[in-house]
Amino acid sequence: MTDSAVQEFVADLERQDGAPLPGAKLVYKTYGTLNADRSNAILYPTRFGGTHEQNEFLIRPGFALDPEKYFIVVPNMFGNGVSSSPSNTPEPFGRGAFPAITIYDNVRFQHRLVTEVLGIERFALGVGWSMGAQQAFQWAALYPDMVPRLACICGTAKTAPHNRVFLESLRAAILADGTFKDGFYEAPPLGGLRAVGRIYAGWAYSQDWYRARGFQTLGFETLDDYLAGYWDALYEQRDANNIMAMTWTWIHNDISANAAFNGDLPVALGAITARTLLLPCMTDLYFRTADNEAELQHLREARLVEIPSIWGHMSGAGQNEPDTLFIDANLKELLAAPLPS
Numbered sequence: 001m002t003d004s005a006v007q008e009f010v011a012d013l014e015r016q017d018g019a020p021l022p023g024a025k026l027v028y029k030t031y032g033t034l035n036a037d038r039s040n041a042i043l044y045p046t047r048f049g050g051t052h053e054q055n056e057f058l059i060r061p062g063f064a065l066d067p068e069k070y071f072i073v074v075p076n077m078f079g080n081g082v083s084s085s086p087s088n089t090p091e092p093f094g095r096g097a098f099p100a101i102t103i104y105d106n107v108r109f110q111h112r113l114v115t116e117v118l119g120i121e122r123f124a125l126g127v128g129w130s131m132g133a134q135q136a137f138q139w140a141a142l143y144p145d146m147v148p149r150l151a152c153i154c155g156t157a158k159t160a161p162h163n164r165v166f167l168e169s170l171r172a173a174i175l176a177d178g179t180f181k182d183g184f185y186e187a188p189p190l191g192g193l194r195a196v197g198r199i200y201a202g203w204a205y206s207q208d209w210y211r212a213r214g215f216q217t218l219g220f221e222t223l224d225d226y227l228a229g230y231w232d233a234l235y236e237q238r239d240a241n242n243i244m245a246m247t248w249t250w251i252h253n254d255i256s257a258n259a260a261f262n263g264d265l266p267v268a269l270g271a272i273t274a275r276t277l278l279l280p281c282m283t284d285l286y287f288r289t290a291d292n293e294a295e296l297q298h299l300r301e302a303r304l305v306e307i308p309s310i311w312g313h314m315s316g317a318g319q320n321e322p323d324t325l326f327i328d329a330n331l332k333e334l335l336a337a338p339l340p341s
Helices: 052-058 103-117 131-142 161-175 190-204 207-211 214-218 223-236 240-251 265-270 289-296 312-316 321-336
Strands: 007-013 021-031 041-043 071-075 125-129 149-153 275-279 301-304
Touching (some): 007 103, 021 103, 052 321, 071 103, 103 131, 125 131, 131 240, 149 321, 190 223, 190 240, 190 312, 207 214, 275 289, 275 321, 312 321
Parallel strands (some): 041 071, 125 149, 149 275
Antiparallel strands (some): 007 021, 021 071
C-alpha cells in the first residue's frame, strides 16, 4: 500500500456559531498517488472516536478504495484526539473550555485543506461511516460540484430524536461522575467512562447479535468477559472531554443548519447532485433504515441498499468480513456507475 506520512494542516478555524479557534489542527493521511489531472481522489472522513487508522480496513488493493488506483484522503474530525480536541489543545481552549464545533465547521475546514494544500477540485467519491457519513453528506450538499458520487454507510444527514436520546445518555453518564468537574478533572472520571462503555454496548450491536453470542467472534467467551474486556477496557482509555466534544457535534448534526440552507433539510438534500448510495444496516439501532428512506425522497439520484447483517451499527466498522465485502461490492458498483447527466 502506498501511503503518506500523517500530516497536519494548521489555520484559524472560523466557527459558524462563535469566536474562532486559533491555530486549529487538522491531521490527515493520504493513501495512494494523486494522478496528473488530480481526478482520482476519494474523500473518506473519520467516525466517532476513530482515527485514520480505523478507516484503513476499507483501503486495500483490489477493493473499491484501492490505493493503487485512487488517492484516498482521510481527514480526522475535530474532537477525536488527533485533530484539535479538548485533550490536545493548549489553554485557554483546552479541556472543558474546548469550543463547540459542528459538522459544518469540520467540512469547511477540510475544504480548505483539500483546495489550498492538496489542490483537488473534484473527488471521484465521498464516502463515510457513521459520523464520517455525516461529514460526507455535508460535503455533497455544500460542494456538489466536488462530490459526483456519495456513499453514506450507516449515517444520516440529520441526527434523529431517538439517536439523540442515546447521545444524551452518554453525556449524562460522564456528568454524573463527580470527578469530571466540568471538564477540568485532575484524574480521569473512570466511573463515568465505564458507564459510557456499558451504554454503548447496548446500542452498537443488535439484539440478534447478542442472541447469537456474537461477542465470541470478538474473542470473549462470556458476556461478562466481553463487557469488561471490550467496553470497559476501551472507554477507560478514552478522554471524557473528547467524548463530550464529539457527542455535541453528533447531536447537532444537521446538514441544513447553516446559512446556505437556513435549516431546510429537504432543500439541503436537494442540493446534492451526486449519484448517491445510502447503505444502512437492517439492524442498526442508531441510524434506522426509515431515516434514510425519508431522506431518499429528497435526493436527486439515489438508491438505498440495506446491509443484511445482525452486526447492527458495527456492520460498517470492519469487524465482520462478510459485511465489509458487501459494502465494498456496493462501493465498486457506485464507482463504476455513470454519473448523473
